[in-house]
Amino acid sequence: MDRCLLVCSSVTYAQRAKKQLNNRNIYAAIIKTPSEASLDGCHSAVSIKKDDLARAVKILNEMDLTIKKVYLAHMGEIVEEMKV
Amino acid sequence: MIYFDNSATTYPKPSSVYAAMGKASKYGANSGRGAYPMAFKTSEKIYECREAAAELLGFGKPENIVFTQGATSCLNMAIKGELSAGDHAVCSGYEHNAVVRPLNSMKNITYTAASHPLFDREKAIKAVCDAVRPDTKVVICNHISNVYGFILPVMEIGRFCKEHNITFIVDAAQSAGYYKYNLDLDPIDYLCCAGHKGLYGLMGTGLMVCKKTPRNTIIEGGTGSVSKNTDQPDFLPDRLESGTLNTPGIIALHEGIKYVSRKGEKSISEYTRYLVKYVNARLANIPGVTTYYTDDDSLQSGVLSFCLSNMNPVDLSQLLGDYGICVRGGCHCAPLAHKNGGTLDAGTVRLSFSGFNTTNEAEIFLKTMNKISREVTSQRK
Numbered sequence: 001m002d003r004c005l006l007v008c009s010s011v012t013y014a015q016r017a018k019k020q021l022n023n024r025n026i027y028a029a030i031i032k033t034p035s036e037a038s039l040d041g042c043h044s045a046v047s048i049k050k051d052d053l054a055r056a057v058k059i060l061n062e063m064d065l066t067i068k069k070v071y072l073a074h075m076g077e078i079v080e081e082m083k084v
Numbered sequence: 085m086i087y088f089d090n091s092a093t094t095y096p097k098p099s100s101v102y103a104a105m106g107k108a109s110k111y112g113a114n115s116g117r118g119a120y121p122m123a124f125k126t127s128e129k130i131y132e133c134r135e136a137a138a139e140l141l142g143f144g145k146p147e148n149i150v151f152t153q154g155a156t157s158c159l160n161m162a163i164k165g166e167l168s169a170g171d172h173a174v175c176s177g178y179e180h181n182a183v184v185r186p187l188n189s190m191k192n193i194t195y196t197a198a199s200h201p202l203f204d205r206e207k208a209i210k211a212v213c214d215a216v217r218p219d220t221k222v223v224i225c226n227h228i229s230n231v232y233g234f235i236l237p238v239m240e241i242g243r244f245c246k247e248h249n250i251t252f253i254v255d256a257a258q259s260a261g262y263y264k265y266n267l268d269l270d271p272i273d274y275l276c277c278a279g280h281k282g283l284y285g286l287m288g289t290g291l292m293v294c295k296k297t298p299r300n301t302i303i304e305g306g307t308g309s310v311s312k313n314t315d316q317p318d319f320l321p322d323r324l325e326s327g328t329l330n331t332p333g334i335i336a337l338h339e340g341i342k343y344v345s346r347k348g349e350k351s352i353s354e355y356t357r358y359l360v361k362y363v364n365a366r367l368a369n370i371p372g373v374t375t376y377y378t379d380d381d382s383l384q385s386g387v388l389s390f391c392l393s394n395m396n397p398v399d400l401s402q403l404l405g406d407y408g409i410c411v412r413g414g415c416h417c418a419p420l421a422h423k424n425g426g427t428l429d430a431g432t433v434r435l436s437f438s439g440f441n442t443t444n445e446a447e448i449f450l451k452t453m454n455k456i457s458r459e460v461t462s463q464r465k
Binding site: 010012015016019031032039 | 115130131135146307311313
């Protein structure tokens with residue numbers, strides 16, 4: 001299943017993003033960012049369904065919560081970076 | 085045992101805090117490091133405490149709450165983080181050594197400690213604001229004096245700092261858990277809180293609310309983020325949270341914060357203030373006793389300092405300890421406050437109450453003080 005990975009600066013931002021998305025009925029789980037998407041080292045990412053991406057980005061923008069990058073992943077493998 | 089030393093650390097803690105210590109073993113992984121369920125659960129637990137602290141303090145950005153070892157760590161991080169060579173700082177006349185010693189240690193800055201009398205709000209505002217110079221970058225103010233319970237006018241001083249573009253650091257070691265903050269609006273840049281006092285957490289915990297990201301850091305290291313970069317992260321909380329967090333302490337602190345949220349800061353502070361009034365009404369009439377007290381509830385919290393003539397406060401506190409009454413005697417690590425309050429020579433004996441103290445305990449203390457006073461007077465004769 002296709003998932004979107006929202007890469008956050010740190011686990012604290014990922015936790016905040018997860019909580020806010022879950023509160024708005026978007027199922028979100030925290031993962032450690034896969035190495036090919038980890039930019040300058042370890043990061044945490046929030047994994048959501050691809051269909052929820054637009055709504056999730058809008059919610060996080062409203063909260064002033066910066067997402068560093070967004071990736072499309074298939075079966076746990078990074079497919080491409082997504083522009084949002 | 086009667087414990088009236090809650091300004092040093094509150095005791096006892098709510099039972100939920102002790103229970104949390106036992107449950108903490110379930111969260112034994114290092115937050116933000118591993119990619120396995122226990123590590124994620126630990127991160128979540130820590131975040132929940134950030135969120136609870138943010139809610140208690142009226143602050144909308146949980147990620148800008150930094151966990152520390154205590155208020156002293158917070159103050160060092162904020163003061164040394166904001167001041168650079170050539171800068172000038174101002175502090176109130178009632179600061180703890182947790183403020184004065186970091187300032188003294190910075191040989192490339194200058195600072196002015198304002199001088200103003202005890203329990204005088206207007207003179208405190210004037211003294212601090214008058215000490216500000218064109219090169220002043222930081223003002224630091226104790227919200228509640230650990231010696232006298234003097235409530236300083238931090239909001240007025242903070243507004244002055246905002247108008248003059250000066251960073252304002254508040255030492256909330258004695259006020260967090262007693263004063264209802266609304267930090268989204270309050271004119272405070274850094275609020276430095278002890279976790280183990282009014283927030284009823286364990287010793288070795290503290291938290292700092294940061295509206296700014298400090299330029300300088302005093303500790304650098306691993307954060308579990310941007311690991312390929314050898315520079316310290318420029319974002320909070322990671323900029324100030326290097327190394328492994330005190331997860332058991334944070335989990336217990338969360339329970340302390342929940343306790344304060346349930347009780348309400350106003351109710352706790354009104355109760356401890358009531359105990360001060362209750363004790364003062366009789367303590368002040370005991371021969372030889374001088375209390376440092378004001379009737380004005382807006383100027384004094386649940387802390388009361390006093391002296392007994394012809395008896396050193398440290399000796400008196402030790403004698404009270406022999407009777408099973410725990411108080412603190414001496415200078416309370418705050419010589420500047422004693423200098424301004426006029427008690428620097430020998431210090432004072434300090435009673436500091438928590439929500440767990442009772443009037444029955446106060447009665448036992450008063451009877452003991454009457455007995456000690458009689459003994460001291462008869463020895464003199």
